Amino acid sequence: MTEVEPMKIGIGDETKPNTNDPDQKKKPLKRKRLEPSLCKASPEEKQAKIDSLRNEIISLVRFCKELVLENRRALLENVEKVGNSSASLNCMIACLMEESDLPLFKLVDEIFEKVKGRTGNGESVTKASVKSTVLMIGQRLCYGVASAEADLLEDETECALWCWEVRDLKLMPKLVRGPVKVRRTCRKKIHERITAVLGKFLLL
Template sequence: MAEHKRKRSDLGMQPEEVRARASALREEMEGLLRYFREVMAEDLGLGSCGGATSQKGAIACFMEESDLPLSRLGEVIHARLKEGDWKGKGDLTVAAVKGVVVAVGQRVAYGIPNPDADVLEDESPSCLWCWEV
């Protein structure tokens, strides 16, 4: 005869204590997310990518640590390259930029994983997406 395991619904805590702990954890998580966004927003002086000697190098520089989804990242980098003095920029397309982004980097989630997320396009703030070269 198989024994049925009972689930412990209260974990030895009163409902008020469970709600208080959940609220405290939610506040702590929101604070950590705010801190992460502040740190990511700091300008490290690398935004110009002036040291890059090729379009591929400049794309890698512009994409590094960005949290944007691929579609928007491709458009932003394309616009920045069009503004700069890059060889062959007349032939450059958003699709080509996105192709280089996917070839030289990957988008990593440092936050709460979402198994159903589209890795290249998800914008869930709790995932803490970051492009890495």
């Protein structure tokens, strides 16, 4: 029986397109241009958007202030329960300072009026000692919109939403630590939203 020789298929023999042939090159796709009316807002639409963003920022600032005012009473109520010692004096100053929006010099005056007559480390409290304690246990944060040149400790711009916070919550009475943490989280969320809205505002 005659053996049939297998057929050889030359893969390399297939005709390949000539990539060097200019006729074979793909033509670049042209991007469709948007009509001017679709990509550019009218002055009226732009102003309406600006007003909307501005009103949202104002509402956020107002809400943040109301949040602090409604809940700060609980902190101030705890001041009268604090004892008369060096540690309790720091606790008292912490309660008086937490969530205050005052500039440093006004905050020191306000706290001093409420703690004068007490003793700290065996010495009578002075404005200088109150200021030193405030700067040691607290920090002033901006949750709104502040100028780059603003004085971190003394600026009083309303839209900056300045807020004093105790660095270590252990200085605060246990009963208020939880609510204070929640309000701090709320302020951070408000700050994030204000930053986002401001970014949109600047793009207009």
